[in-house]
Amino acid sequence: MTRLWYGGDYNPDQWDESVWKEDADLMRQAGVNLVTVGVFSWSSLEPSPGVYEFGWLDRVLDRLYDAGVSVDLATPTASPPPWFSRLHPEALPVTADGVRLTHGSRDTYCACAPGYRSAAVGIARALAERYHDHPALAMWHVHNEYGTTCYCSLAAERFRSWLLERYGSLERLNAAWTTAFWSQGYSDWQDVQPPRRTQYLVNPTQYLDYRRFWSDELLAAYREQKAELRALSSLPITTNYVFGGWVPVNHAQWAAEVDVVAIDHYPGRTDLGAEEQTAFGADLARSWAGGNPWLLMEQAAGALNDGQRLHPKEPGRMARNSLSHIARGSTGSLFFQWRASRGGAEMYHSALVPHAGPSSRIFREVVALGAALPSLAEVADAAVVADVAILWDVECWWAMQGTHLPSSSLDYLAAVQDAHRHFWRAGVTVDFAGPSADLSSYQTVVVPSLYLVSDEAAASLAAYVEGGGQLVVGYFSGIVDPDVQVRLGGYPGAFRELLGVRVEEFHPLPADGEVELSSGGRGRLWSEDVEAVSAEVVDRYVGGVLDGKPAITRRQVGEGTAWYVSTAIDFETAAGIYDLSPSPVETVRRRAGDTTWTFYFNHGDAQVDVPTDGVELISGARVDGSLLVPGGGYAVVRSP
Structure with a gap:
Protein backbone atom coordinates (compact mmCIF):
# COMPACT_ATOMS: atom_id res chain seq x y z
CA MET A 1 0.00 0.00 0.00
CA THR A 2 1.27 3.44 -0.92
CA ARG A 3 -1.91 5.19 0.12
CA LEU A 4 -5.05 4.83 2.21
CA TRP A 5 -8.33 4.38 0.35
CA TYR A 6 -10.91 7.13 0.74
CA GLY A 7 -14.37 7.42 -0.79
CA GLY A 8 -17.46 5.22 -0.80
CA ASP A 9 -20.43 3.87 -2.73
CA TYR A 10 -21.11 5.88 -5.87
CA ASN A 11 -24.51 5.49 -7.55
CA PRO A 12 -24.43 7.68 -10.66
CA ASP A 13 -27.40 5.84 -12.21
CA GLN A 14 -29.58 7.63 -9.62
CA TRP A 15 -28.66 10.97 -11.17
CA ASP A 16 -28.80 12.80 -14.48
CA GLU A 17 -25.55 12.72 -16.39
CA SER A 18 -25.23 16.47 -15.86
CA VAL A 19 -24.41 15.76 -12.19
CA TRP A 20 -21.52 13.42 -13.00
CA LYS A 21 -19.03 16.17 -13.87
CA GLU A 22 -19.68 17.92 -10.55
CA ASP A 23 -19.19 14.57 -8.81
CA ALA A 24 -15.76 14.12 -10.38
CA ASP A 25 -14.73 17.68 -9.49
CA LEU A 26 -15.90 17.30 -5.89
CA MET A 27 -14.13 13.94 -5.54
CA ARG A 28 -10.88 15.61 -6.56
CA GLN A 29 -11.51 18.38 -4.04
CA ALA A 30 -12.20 15.86 -1.26
CA GLY A 31 -9.22 13.63 -2.00
CA VAL A 32 -11.40 10.65 -2.92
CA ASN A 33 -9.39 7.88 -4.55
CA LEU A 34 -11.74 4.85 -4.49
CA VAL A 35 -15.46 4.46 -5.11
CA THR A 36 -17.65 1.37 -5.19
CA VAL A 37 -19.81 1.36 -8.31
CA GLY A 38 -22.79 -0.77 -9.29
CA VAL A 39 -23.84 -2.37 -6.00
CA PHE A 40 -27.55 -1.77 -6.68
CA SER A 41 -27.49 -1.27 -10.46
CA TRP A 42 -28.82 -4.60 -11.80
CA SER A 43 -31.95 -3.09 -13.39
CA SER A 44 -29.84 -0.34 -14.98
CA LEU A 45 -27.26 -2.81 -16.31
CA GLU A 46 -29.66 -5.57 -17.40
CA PRO A 47 -33.09 -3.96 -17.97
CA SER A 48 -34.46 -7.21 -19.44
CA PRO A 49 -33.12 -10.78 -19.42
CA GLY A 50 -29.81 -11.02 -21.25
CA VAL A 51 -30.03 -7.46 -22.59
CA TYR A 52 -27.21 -5.32 -21.24
CA GLU A 53 -26.83 -1.54 -21.21
CA PHE A 54 -23.22 -0.78 -20.37
CA GLY A 55 -22.88 2.58 -22.13
CA TRP A 56 -23.63 4.66 -19.05
CA LEU A 57 -21.20 2.61 -16.93
CA ASP A 58 -18.50 2.96 -19.60
CA ARG A 59 -18.82 6.74 -19.37
CA VAL A 60 -18.80 6.70 -15.56
CA LEU A 61 -15.65 4.59 -15.32
CA ASP A 62 -13.87 6.65 -17.96
CA ARG A 63 -14.73 9.87 -16.14
CA LEU A 64 -13.55 8.47 -12.81
CA TYR A 65 -10.28 7.32 -14.35
CA ASP A 66 -9.68 10.78 -15.81
CA ALA A 67 -10.32 12.23 -12.33
CA GLY A 68 -7.75 9.91 -10.72
CA VAL A 69 -10.39 7.90 -8.88
CA SER A 70 -10.07 4.10 -8.78
CA VAL A 71 -13.09 1.80 -8.91
CA ASP A 72 -14.24 -1.10 -6.75
CA LEU A 73 -16.65 -2.63 -9.28
CA ALA A 74 -19.54 -4.52 -7.71
CA THR A 75 -21.80 -7.27 -8.93
CA PRO A 76 -25.37 -6.05 -8.26
CA THR A 77 -26.77 -9.39 -7.14
CA ALA A 78 -28.14 -8.28 -3.76
CA SER A 79 -31.02 -6.53 -5.48
CA PRO A 80 -32.54 -8.43 -8.44
CA PRO A 81 -34.63 -6.34 -10.87
CA PRO A 82 -38.43 -6.59 -11.07
CA TRP A 83 -38.35 -8.67 -14.24
CA PHE A 84 -36.37 -11.37 -12.46
CA SER A 85 -38.93 -11.73 -9.68
CA ARG A 86 -41.74 -11.85 -12.25
CA LEU A 87 -40.04 -14.61 -14.25
CA HIS A 88 -38.80 -16.50 -11.18
CA PRO A 89 -41.46 -16.27 -8.46
CA GLU A 90 -39.97 -19.42 -6.89
CA ALA A 91 -36.88 -17.35 -6.07
CA LEU A 92 -38.75 -14.89 -3.86
CA PRO A 93 -37.81 -15.56 -0.22
CA VAL A 94 -40.11 -17.25 2.28
CA THR A 95 -40.11 -16.23 5.95
CA ALA A 96 -40.00 -18.61 8.91
CA ASP A 97 -43.77 -18.05 9.16
CA GLY A 98 -44.23 -19.45 5.65
CA VAL A 99 -45.03 -16.11 4.01
CA ARG A 100 -43.55 -15.62 0.54
CA LEU A 101 -42.35 -12.03 0.20
CA THR A 102 -43.01 -9.88 -2.84
CA HIS A 103 -40.66 -7.73 -4.86
CA GLY A 104 -40.24 -4.16 -3.67
CA SER A 105 -37.06 -4.01 -1.62
CA ARG A 106 -33.49 -5.21 -1.86
CA ASP A 107 -32.55 -8.80 -0.91
CA THR A 108 -35.75 -10.26 -2.36
CA TYR A 109 -34.19 -13.54 -3.46
CA CYS A 110 -33.48 -17.04 -2.20
CA ALA A 111 -29.86 -18.05 -2.75
CA CYS A 112 -30.99 -21.69 -3.02
CA ALA A 113 -33.05 -20.97 -6.14
CA PRO A 114 -31.27 -22.23 -9.29
CA GLY A 115 -32.78 -19.39 -11.31
CA TYR A 116 -31.25 -16.80 -9.00
CA ARG A 117 -27.84 -18.44 -8.92
CA SER A 118 -27.77 -18.66 -12.71
CA ALA A 119 -28.79 -15.02 -13.18
CA ALA A 120 -26.23 -13.87 -10.59
CA VAL A 121 -23.43 -15.71 -12.33
CA GLY A 122 -24.62 -14.31 -15.66
CA ILE A 123 -24.39 -10.65 -14.65
CA ALA A 124 -21.03 -11.27 -12.93
CA ARG A 125 -19.68 -12.86 -16.11
CA ALA A 126 -20.93 -10.00 -18.27
CA LEU A 127 -19.25 -7.41 -16.04
CA ALA A 128 -15.98 -9.37 -15.99
CA GLU A 129 -15.93 -9.72 -19.76
CA ARG A 130 -16.46 -6.00 -20.34
CA TYR A 131 -14.42 -4.37 -17.58
CA HIS A 132 -11.62 -6.75 -16.56
CA ASP A 133 -8.98 -4.59 -18.24
CA HIS A 134 -10.44 -1.13 -17.62
CA PRO A 135 -7.68 1.12 -16.25
CA ALA A 136 -9.90 2.53 -13.47
CA LEU A 137 -10.51 -0.91 -11.98
CA ALA A 138 -8.71 -1.58 -8.67
CA MET A 139 -10.88 -4.22 -7.01
CA TRP A 140 -13.94 -6.44 -7.50
CA HIS A 141 -16.83 -6.39 -5.05
CA VAL A 142 -19.15 -9.41 -5.08
CA HIS A 143 -22.77 -8.86 -3.97
CA ASN A 144 -23.59 -6.70 -0.93
CA GLU A 145 -23.88 -7.70 2.72
CA TYR A 146 -24.53 -11.43 2.37
CA GLY A 147 -27.05 -12.49 5.01
CA THR A 148 -30.48 -13.19 3.52
CA THR A 149 -32.16 -16.34 4.90
CA CYS A 150 -35.05 -18.21 3.27
CA TYR A 151 -37.27 -21.07 4.48
CA CYS A 152 -38.79 -22.16 1.17
CA SER A 153 -39.02 -25.70 -0.24
CA LEU A 154 -35.90 -25.13 -2.36
CA ALA A 155 -33.96 -24.18 0.79
CA ALA A 156 -35.39 -27.24 2.56
CA GLU A 157 -34.12 -29.50 -0.22
CA ARG A 158 -30.63 -27.99 -0.08
CA PHE A 159 -30.67 -28.21 3.73
CA ARG A 160 -31.35 -31.96 3.60
CA SER A 161 -28.41 -32.44 1.24
CA TRP A 162 -26.18 -30.44 3.58
CA LEU A 163 -27.33 -32.50 6.59
CA LEU A 164 -26.70 -35.79 4.76
CA GLU A 165 -23.15 -34.64 4.04
CA ARG A 166 -22.64 -33.51 7.64
CA TYR A 167 -24.14 -36.50 9.45
CA GLY A 168 -24.14 -39.31 6.91
CA SER A 169 -27.30 -40.93 8.24
CA LEU A 170 -30.61 -40.22 9.91
CA GLU A 171 -29.41 -42.21 12.90
CA ARG A 172 -26.55 -39.77 13.47
CA LEU A 173 -28.81 -36.76 12.86
CA ASN A 174 -31.38 -38.04 15.36
CA ALA A 175 -28.65 -38.46 17.96
CA ALA A 176 -27.18 -35.00 17.34
CA TRP A 177 -30.56 -33.28 17.41
CA THR A 178 -31.82 -35.23 20.48
CA THR A 179 -34.97 -36.02 18.54
CA ALA A 180 -36.14 -38.51 21.18
CA PHE A 181 -37.33 -35.38 23.02
CA TRP A 182 -40.90 -34.41 22.02
CA SER A 183 -41.17 -37.38 19.64
CA GLN A 184 -39.15 -35.73 16.87
CA GLY A 185 -37.34 -38.83 15.62
CA TYR A 186 -36.94 -38.86 11.81
CA SER A 187 -37.32 -42.02 9.72
CA ASP A 188 -37.41 -40.33 6.29
CA TRP A 189 -35.22 -37.49 5.02
CA GLN A 190 -38.25 -35.82 3.43
CA ASP A 191 -39.63 -35.16 6.90
CA VAL A 192 -36.63 -32.98 7.82
CA GLN A 193 -37.49 -29.31 7.37
CA PRO A 194 -35.97 -25.91 8.11
CA PRO A 195 -36.71 -24.55 11.61
CA ARG A 196 -39.87 -22.77 10.50
CA ARG A 197 -42.27 -21.17 12.95
CA THR A 198 -43.89 -23.88 15.05
CA GLN A 199 -46.25 -24.29 18.00
CA TYR A 200 -43.66 -23.67 20.72
CA LEU A 201 -39.87 -23.91 20.87
CA VAL A 202 -37.77 -25.01 17.88
CA ASN A 203 -35.16 -27.73 18.21
CA PRO A 204 -31.97 -25.84 19.21
CA THR A 205 -29.60 -28.04 17.19
CA GLN A 206 -31.84 -27.84 14.13
CA TYR A 207 -31.76 -24.04 14.50
CA LEU A 208 -27.96 -23.97 14.79
CA ASP A 209 -27.47 -26.32 11.85
CA TYR A 210 -29.70 -24.11 9.69
CA ARG A 211 -27.44 -21.15 10.47
CA ARG A 212 -24.39 -23.27 9.62
CA PHE A 213 -26.04 -24.42 6.41
CA TRP A 214 -26.87 -20.90 5.24
CA SER A 215 -23.33 -19.72 5.85
CA ASP A 216 -22.05 -22.52 3.61
CA GLU A 217 -24.77 -21.98 0.98
CA LEU A 218 -24.13 -18.25 0.71
CA LEU A 219 -20.40 -18.91 0.53
CA ALA A 220 -21.02 -21.27 -2.39
CA ALA A 221 -22.97 -18.49 -4.14
CA TYR A 222 -20.10 -16.08 -3.53
CA ARG A 223 -17.57 -18.57 -4.90
CA GLU A 224 -19.56 -18.97 -8.12
CA GLN A 225 -19.37 -15.26 -8.86
CA LYS A 226 -15.77 -15.04 -7.72
CA ALA A 227 -14.83 -17.78 -10.21
CA GLU A 228 -16.26 -15.75 -13.09
CA LEU A 229 -14.26 -12.69 -12.08
CA ARG A 230 -11.05 -14.60 -11.37
CA ALA A 231 -11.17 -16.28 -14.78
CA LEU A 232 -10.52 -12.89 -16.40
CA SER A 233 -8.90 -10.76 -13.70
CA SER A 234 -6.10 -11.04 -11.13
CA LEU A 235 -7.28 -8.01 -9.14
CA PRO A 236 -8.43 -8.41 -5.51
CA ILE A 237 -11.94 -9.77 -5.00
CA THR A 238 -13.95 -9.14 -1.85
CA THR A 239 -17.43 -8.79 -0.42
CA ASN A 240 -18.59 -6.49 2.35
CA TYR A 241 -19.38 -8.23 5.63
CA VAL A 242 -22.41 -7.05 7.58
CA PHE A 243 -22.60 -7.76 11.31
CA GLY A 244 -25.81 -8.52 13.17
CA GLY A 245 -27.77 -11.14 15.04
CA TRP A 246 -29.82 -11.87 11.91
CA VAL A 247 -26.77 -12.65 9.75
CA PRO A 248 -26.16 -16.38 9.12
CA VAL A 249 -22.58 -15.95 7.96
CA ASN A 250 -19.45 -17.28 9.67
CA HIS A 251 -17.17 -14.43 8.69
CA ALA A 252 -14.08 -16.02 10.18
CA GLN A 253 -14.49 -19.02 7.86
CA TRP A 254 -15.25 -16.78 4.88
CA ALA A 255 -12.00 -14.86 5.37
CA ALA A 256 -10.02 -17.49 3.46
CA GLU A 257 -12.21 -16.85 0.40
CA VAL A 258 -11.75 -13.07 0.11
CA ASP A 259 -8.58 -11.30 -0.95
CA VAL A 260 -9.24 -8.54 1.56
CA VAL A 261 -11.67 -8.60 4.47
CA ALA A 262 -14.10 -5.70 4.13
CA ILE A 263 -16.79 -4.67 6.61
CA ASP A 264 -19.70 -2.27 6.87
CA HIS A 265 -20.04 -0.66 10.27
CA TYR A 266 -22.97 1.32 11.62
CA PRO A 267 -23.00 1.82 15.42
CA GLY A 268 -26.36 1.42 17.11
CA ARG A 269 -25.59 3.97 19.83
CA THR A 270 -25.34 7.74 19.72
CA ASP A 271 -23.45 8.35 22.98
CA LEU A 272 -19.88 7.22 23.74
CA GLY A 273 -21.14 3.70 23.10
CA ALA A 274 -20.78 4.48 19.38
CA GLU A 275 -17.02 4.83 19.86
CA GLU A 276 -16.91 1.58 21.84
CA GLN A 277 -18.79 -0.17 19.04
CA THR A 278 -16.46 1.34 16.44
CA ALA A 279 -13.44 -0.11 18.22
CA PHE A 280 -15.24 -3.43 18.68
CA GLY A 281 -16.12 -3.73 15.00
CA ALA A 282 -12.63 -2.79 13.87
CA ASP A 283 -10.94 -5.25 16.23
CA LEU A 284 -13.30 -7.99 15.06
CA ALA A 285 -12.56 -7.22 11.40
CA ARG A 286 -8.83 -7.42 12.09
CA SER A 287 -9.31 -10.80 13.73
CA TRP A 288 -11.21 -12.10 10.69
CA ALA A 289 -8.33 -10.85 8.54
CA GLY A 290 -5.83 -12.78 10.64
CA GLY A 291 -4.10 -9.57 11.70
CA ASN A 292 -3.61 -8.52 8.07
CA PRO A 293 -4.85 -5.21 6.62
CA TRP A 294 -8.59 -5.01 6.02
CA LEU A 295 -10.95 -2.36 4.68
CA LEU A 296 -13.82 -0.34 6.13
CA MET A 297 -16.17 -0.50 3.13
CA GLU A 298 -19.15 1.40 4.56
CA GLN A 299 -19.98 3.78 7.38
CA ALA A 300 -22.26 6.81 7.75
CA ALA A 301 -20.69 10.20 7.21
CA GLY A 302 -22.96 12.62 9.00
CA ALA A 303 -25.23 10.82 11.43
CA LEU A 304 -25.58 7.97 13.90
CA ASN A 305 -28.80 5.97 14.08
CA ASP A 306 -30.00 4.24 17.25
CA GLY A 307 -33.02 2.75 15.52
CA GLN A 308 -35.31 5.51 16.75
CA ARG A 309 -33.82 8.72 15.42
CA LEU A 310 -30.85 10.17 13.56
CA HIS A 311 -28.20 11.88 15.65
CA PRO A 312 -25.93 14.29 13.73
CA LYS A 313 -22.26 13.56 14.28
CA GLU A 314 -20.67 16.41 16.20
CA PRO A 315 -17.82 18.31 14.48
CA GLY A 316 -14.75 16.07 14.32
CA ARG A 317 -16.60 12.87 15.16
CA MET A 318 -16.63 11.54 11.60
CA ALA A 319 -12.86 11.89 11.42
CA ARG A 320 -12.31 10.29 14.83
CA ASN A 321 -14.49 7.32 13.94
CA SER A 322 -12.76 6.92 10.57
CA LEU A 323 -9.26 7.11 12.05
CA SER A 324 -10.22 4.67 14.80
CA HIS A 325 -10.81 2.07 12.09
CA ILE A 326 -7.51 2.95 10.41
CA ALA A 327 -5.69 2.79 13.75
CA ARG A 328 -7.02 -0.74 14.18
CA GLY A 329 -5.89 -1.98 10.78
CA SER A 330 -8.17 -0.68 8.03
CA THR A 331 -6.44 0.39 4.82
CA GLY A 332 -8.85 3.23 4.39
CA SER A 333 -12.17 4.85 5.19
CA LEU A 334 -15.11 4.39 2.84
CA PHE A 335 -18.73 5.47 3.26
CA PHE A 336 -22.24 4.80 2.07
CA GLN A 337 -22.73 6.81 0.04
CA TRP A 338 -21.08 9.56 -2.02
CA ARG A 339 -24.15 11.70 -2.72
CA ALA A 340 -27.34 11.58 -0.62
CA SER A 341 -30.29 10.22 -2.62
CA ARG A 342 -33.24 12.46 -3.51
CA GLY A 343 -35.70 9.59 -3.13
CA GLY A 344 -35.96 5.92 -2.35
CA ALA A 345 -36.03 3.91 0.86
CA GLU A 346 -32.79 5.36 2.26
CA MET A 347 -33.13 8.96 1.13
CA TYR A 348 -32.24 10.20 4.62
CA HIS A 349 -29.13 8.06 4.93
CA SER A 350 -26.22 10.48 5.40
CA ALA A 351 -23.64 10.90 2.65
CA LEU A 352 -20.33 12.59 1.87
CA VAL A 353 -22.26 15.12 -0.22
CA PRO A 354 -25.44 15.76 1.80
CA HIS A 355 -28.75 17.12 0.54
CA ALA A 356 -27.40 20.59 1.37
CA GLY A 357 -24.64 20.04 -1.19
CA PRO A 358 -20.93 20.85 -0.94
CA SER A 359 -21.62 24.14 0.86
CA SER A 360 -22.13 22.29 4.12
CA ARG A 361 -20.30 21.46 7.33
CA ILE A 362 -20.28 17.76 6.50
CA PHE A 363 -18.59 18.22 3.15
CA ARG A 364 -16.04 20.62 4.62
CA GLU A 365 -15.13 17.90 7.15
CA VAL A 366 -14.98 15.36 4.32
CA VAL A 367 -12.46 17.56 2.51
CA ALA A 368 -10.41 18.03 5.69
CA LEU A 369 -10.25 14.28 6.35
CA GLY A 370 -9.26 13.62 2.74
CA ALA A 371 -6.43 16.12 3.11
CA ALA A 372 -5.18 14.47 6.32
CA LEU A 373 -5.15 10.83 5.20
CA PRO A 374 -2.09 10.97 2.88
CA SER A 375 0.08 11.91 5.85
CA LEU A 376 -0.93 8.63 7.53
CA ALA A 377 -0.25 6.29 4.62
CA GLU A 378 3.02 5.14 6.19
CA VAL A 379 1.09 3.19 8.85
CA ALA A 380 -0.72 1.00 6.31
CA ASP A 381 1.54 -2.04 6.67
CA ALA A 382 2.29 -1.71 10.39
CA ALA A 383 0.89 -4.34 12.74
CA VAL A 384 -1.58 -3.42 15.47
CA VAL A 385 -0.13 -4.09 18.92
CA ALA A 386 -2.31 -6.31 21.16
CA ASP A 387 -1.26 -8.50 24.09
CA VAL A 388 -4.81 -9.51 25.03
CA ALA A 389 -7.24 -11.72 23.11
CA ILE A 390 -10.98 -12.15 23.59
CA LEU A 391 -12.50 -15.33 22.22
CA TRP A 392 -15.22 -14.91 19.61
CA ASP A 393 -17.24 -17.77 18.15
CA VAL A 394 -20.26 -17.01 15.98
CA GLU A 395 -21.61 -20.56 16.38
CA CYS A 396 -21.77 -20.00 20.13
CA TRP A 397 -23.78 -16.82 19.44
CA TRP A 398 -26.15 -18.68 17.14
CA ALA A 399 -26.57 -21.53 19.62
CA MET A 400 -27.57 -19.12 22.39
CA GLN A 401 -30.04 -17.37 20.06
CA GLY A 402 -31.76 -20.64 19.23
CA THR A 403 -31.94 -22.16 22.71
CA HIS A 404 -34.46 -21.55 25.49
CA LEU A 405 -31.94 -20.39 28.09
CA PRO A 406 -32.23 -20.14 31.90
CA SER A 407 -32.47 -16.34 31.60
CA SER A 408 -33.67 -14.09 28.80
CA SER A 409 -30.88 -11.69 29.81
CA LEU A 410 -28.16 -14.09 28.69
CA ASP A 411 -26.67 -12.51 25.58
CA TYR A 412 -23.42 -13.74 24.05
CA LEU A 413 -22.71 -10.59 22.07
CA ALA A 414 -23.35 -8.40 25.11
CA ALA A 415 -20.98 -10.51 27.22
CA VAL A 416 -18.22 -10.22 24.62
CA GLN A 417 -18.82 -6.48 24.28
CA ASP A 418 -18.65 -6.08 28.07
CA ALA A 419 -15.23 -7.75 28.12
CA HIS A 420 -14.01 -5.61 25.23
CA ARG A 421 -15.33 -2.44 26.88
CA HIS A 422 -13.24 -3.00 30.03
CA PHE A 423 -10.03 -2.91 27.99
CA TRP A 424 -11.23 -0.12 25.72
CA ARG A 425 -11.86 2.10 28.76
CA ALA A 426 -8.28 1.47 29.86
CA GLY A 427 -6.79 2.25 26.44
CA VAL A 428 -5.77 -1.37 25.88
CA THR A 429 -6.21 -2.75 22.37
CA VAL A 430 -7.33 -6.36 22.08
CA ASP A 431 -7.51 -8.96 19.35
CA PHE A 432 -10.35 -11.41 18.88
CA ALA A 433 -9.55 -15.06 18.30
CA GLY A 434 -11.33 -18.32 17.64
CA PRO A 435 -11.51 -20.91 20.45
CA SER A 436 -9.07 -23.26 18.67
CA ALA A 437 -6.60 -20.58 17.56
CA ASP A 438 -2.94 -20.46 18.54
CA LEU A 439 -3.04 -18.13 21.54
CA SER A 440 0.58 -18.45 22.65
CA SER A 441 1.48 -14.86 21.74
CA TYR A 442 -1.06 -13.36 24.17
CA GLN A 443 -0.40 -12.60 27.83
CA THR A 444 -4.11 -12.80 28.64
CA VAL A 445 -7.05 -14.55 26.99
CA VAL A 446 -10.64 -13.75 27.99
CA VAL A 447 -13.47 -16.23 27.44
CA PRO A 448 -16.86 -14.48 27.83
CA SER A 449 -19.91 -16.79 28.05
CA LEU A 450 -18.54 -19.42 25.66
CA TYR A 451 -21.70 -21.49 26.00
CA LEU A 452 -20.83 -23.88 23.15
CA VAL A 453 -17.34 -25.33 22.96
CA SER A 454 -15.77 -28.38 21.34
CA ASP A 455 -13.44 -30.83 23.08
CA GLU A 456 -10.63 -29.68 20.78
CA ALA A 457 -11.12 -26.03 21.72
CA ALA A 458 -11.25 -26.85 25.43
CA ALA A 459 -7.99 -28.80 25.12
CA SER A 460 -6.38 -25.92 23.23
CA LEU A 461 -7.30 -23.47 25.97
CA ALA A 462 -5.96 -25.82 28.64
CA ALA A 463 -2.65 -26.06 26.74
CA TYR A 464 -2.49 -22.27 26.58
CA VAL A 465 -2.70 -22.06 30.38
CA GLU A 466 -0.21 -24.89 30.88
CA GLY A 467 2.23 -22.95 28.72
CA GLY A 468 2.08 -19.86 30.92
CA GLY A 469 -0.98 -17.93 29.77
CA GLN A 470 -3.58 -16.18 31.92
CA LEU A 471 -7.06 -17.43 31.01
CA VAL A 472 -10.17 -15.69 32.37
CA VAL A 473 -13.36 -17.70 31.79
CA GLY A 474 -16.68 -15.93 32.19
CA TYR A 475 -20.03 -17.16 33.47
CA PHE A 476 -22.19 -19.58 31.44
CA SER A 477 -19.20 -21.05 29.59
CA GLY A 478 -18.46 -24.62 28.52
CA ILE A 479 -22.08 -25.68 28.97
CA VAL A 480 -22.83 -27.56 25.73
CA ASP A 481 -20.96 -29.38 22.97
CA PRO A 482 -21.23 -28.57 19.21
CA ASP A 483 -24.47 -30.61 19.05
CA VAL A 484 -25.95 -28.27 21.69
CA GLN A 485 -26.04 -31.09 24.25
CA VAL A 486 -25.30 -30.32 27.89
CA ARG A 487 -22.01 -31.58 29.29
CA LEU A 488 -23.06 -33.58 32.34
CA GLY A 489 -21.48 -33.76 35.78
CA GLY A 490 -21.75 -30.11 36.75
CA TYR A 491 -21.02 -26.77 35.15
CA PRO A 492 -18.94 -25.25 33.62
CA GLY A 493 -18.71 -28.55 31.77
CA ALA A 494 -15.78 -28.39 29.38
CA PHE A 495 -13.75 -26.16 31.75
CA ARG A 496 -14.59 -27.76 35.10
CA GLU A 497 -11.26 -29.53 35.64
CA LEU A 498 -9.14 -26.73 34.20
CA LEU A 499 -10.75 -24.14 36.49
CA GLY A 500 -10.97 -26.38 39.53
CA VAL A 501 -14.61 -25.47 40.20
CA ARG A 502 -17.98 -27.19 40.05
CA VAL A 503 -21.37 -25.51 39.75
CA GLU A 504 -24.57 -27.37 40.60
CA GLU A 505 -27.08 -24.57 40.13
CA PHE A 506 -27.47 -21.31 38.25
CA HIS A 507 -28.94 -18.28 40.04
CA PRO A 508 -30.03 -15.84 37.33
CA LEU A 509 -30.59 -12.27 38.51
CA PRO A 510 -33.43 -9.98 37.45
CA ALA A 511 -32.69 -7.88 34.39
CA ASP A 512 -31.91 -4.87 36.58
CA GLY A 513 -30.61 -6.89 39.54
CA GLU A 514 -27.16 -6.72 41.09
CA VAL A 515 -25.23 -8.74 43.62
CA GLU A 516 -22.59 -7.42 46.00
CA LEU A 517 -19.08 -8.88 46.07
CA SER A 518 -16.78 -9.04 49.07
CA SER A 519 -14.18 -6.93 47.24
CA GLY A 520 -16.69 -4.09 47.06
CA GLY A 521 -17.49 -4.70 43.41
CA ARG A 522 -20.85 -5.51 41.89
CA GLY A 523 -22.14 -8.33 39.71
CA ARG A 524 -25.05 -8.13 37.24
CA LEU A 525 -27.40 -10.41 35.31
CA TRP A 526 -26.17 -13.74 36.60
CA SER A 527 -24.74 -15.64 39.57
CA GLU A 528 -23.93 -19.27 40.34
CA ASP A 529 -23.57 -21.63 43.26
CA VAL A 530 -19.83 -22.26 42.85
CA GLU A 531 -17.82 -24.91 44.68
CA ALA A 532 -14.07 -24.28 44.70
CA VAL A 533 -12.81 -27.86 44.30
CA SER A 534 -9.13 -27.10 43.69
CA ALA A 535 -9.21 -23.36 43.06
CA GLU A 536 -8.39 -20.40 45.27
CA VAL A 537 -11.31 -18.10 46.09
CA VAL A 538 -10.53 -14.51 45.09
CA ASP A 539 -13.95 -12.90 45.64
CA ARG A 540 -17.21 -13.99 47.26
CA TYR A 541 -20.89 -13.18 47.05
CA VAL A 542 -22.33 -11.06 49.87
CA GLY A 543 -25.94 -11.50 50.97
CA GLY A 544 -28.75 -13.67 49.74
CA VAL A 545 -28.71 -17.44 49.32
CA LEU A 546 -25.15 -17.33 47.92
CA ASP A 547 -23.74 -15.38 50.85
CA GLY A 548 -20.09 -16.36 51.31
CA LYS A 549 -20.02 -18.58 48.23
CA PRO A 550 -17.19 -18.15 45.67
CA ALA A 551 -17.84 -15.59 42.95
CA ILE A 552 -14.37 -15.36 41.41
CA THR A 553 -11.72 -18.08 41.63
CA ARG A 554 -8.15 -18.60 40.47
CA ARG A 555 -6.15 -21.78 39.89
CA GLN A 556 -2.50 -22.25 39.04
CA VAL A 557 -2.12 -24.68 36.14
CA GLY A 558 1.37 -25.47 34.92
CA GLU A 559 3.07 -22.15 34.23
CA GLY A 560 -0.20 -20.25 33.88
CA THR A 561 -3.35 -19.22 35.70
CA ALA A 562 -7.01 -20.02 35.06
CA TRP A 563 -9.66 -17.68 36.49
CA TYR A 564 -13.41 -18.21 36.72
CA VAL A 565 -15.78 -15.25 36.97
CA SER A 566 -19.33 -16.40 37.71
CA THR A 567 -21.15 -13.09 37.27
CA ALA A 568 -21.09 -10.06 34.96
CA ILE A 569 -18.53 -7.85 36.70
CA ASP A 570 -18.16 -4.08 36.74
CA PHE A 571 -15.09 -2.20 35.50
CA GLU A 572 -13.55 -1.84 38.96
CA THR A 573 -13.64 -5.61 39.52
CA ALA A 574 -12.27 -6.28 36.03
CA ALA A 575 -9.51 -3.74 36.63
CA GLY A 576 -8.40 -5.74 39.64
CA ILE A 577 -8.12 -8.93 37.61
CA TYR A 578 -6.40 -7.40 34.58
CA ASP A 579 -4.45 -4.61 36.33
CA LEU A 580 -6.24 -1.84 34.39
CA SER A 581 -6.80 1.84 35.02
CA PRO A 582 -9.13 4.20 33.15
CA SER A 583 -7.53 6.08 30.27
CA PRO A 584 -8.51 9.69 29.46
CA VAL A 585 -8.09 8.99 25.71
Missing part, protein backbone atom coordinates in the same frame (compact mmCIF):
# COMPACT_ATOMS: atom_id res chain seq x y z
CA GLU A 586 -8.58 6.06 23.37
CA THR A 587 -5.10 4.81 22.50
CA VAL A 588 -4.03 2.37 19.76
CA ARG A 589 -0.50 1.44 18.76
CA ARG A 590 0.84 0.07 15.48
CA ARG A 591 4.40 -1.13 15.00
CA ALA A 592 6.76 -2.02 12.17
CA GLY A 593 10.39 -2.81 12.90
CA ASP A 594 11.71 -0.25 15.36
CA THR A 595 8.98 2.31 14.71
CA THR A 596 5.73 2.75 16.62
CA TRP A 597 2.74 4.84 15.60
CA THR A 598 0.36 5.80 18.42
CA PHE A 599 -3.15 7.02 17.70
CA TYR A 600 -4.80 9.20 20.34
CA PHE A 601 -8.54 9.96 20.31
CA ASN A 602 -10.05 12.40 22.77
CA HIS A 603 -13.80 11.77 22.89
CA GLY A 604 -14.31 14.24 25.71
CA ASP A 605 -14.75 18.00 25.79
CA ALA A 606 -11.61 18.99 27.71
CA GLN A 607 -8.10 18.85 26.30
CA VAL A 608 -5.87 16.04 27.55
CA ASP A 609 -2.10 16.13 27.98
CA VAL A 610 -0.57 12.77 27.01
CA PRO A 611 3.09 11.88 27.59
CA THR A 612 4.78 11.02 24.28
CA ASP A 613 7.75 11.79 22.04
CA GLY A 614 8.15 11.81 18.27
CA VAL A 615 6.48 13.48 15.31
CA GLU A 616 2.76 14.16 15.04
CA LEU A 617 2.00 13.07 11.47
CA ILE A 618 -1.02 15.22 10.60
CA SER A 619 0.53 18.54 11.67
CA GLY A 620 4.15 17.52 11.15
CA ALA A 621 5.04 19.00 14.55
CA ARG A 622 7.81 17.64 16.75
CA VAL A 623 6.61 16.31 20.12
CA ASP A 624 8.98 16.38 23.10
CA GLY A 625 7.62 14.85 26.27
CA SER A 626 3.93 15.69 26.03
CA LEU A 627 1.16 16.39 23.56
CA LEU A 628 -2.07 18.32 24.11
CA VAL A 629 -4.99 16.56 22.42
CA PRO A 630 -7.94 18.99 22.30
CA GLY A 631 -11.46 18.01 23.27
CA GLY A 632 -12.98 16.09 20.36
CA GLY A 633 -9.56 15.91 18.73
CA TYR A 634 -7.07 13.27 17.65
CA ALA A 635 -3.38 12.87 16.93
CA VAL A 636 -1.00 10.28 15.45
CA VAL A 637 2.57 10.22 16.75
CA ARG A 638 5.47 8.36 15.13
CA SER A 639 8.09 7.32 17.68
CA PRO A 640 11.29 5.28 17.51
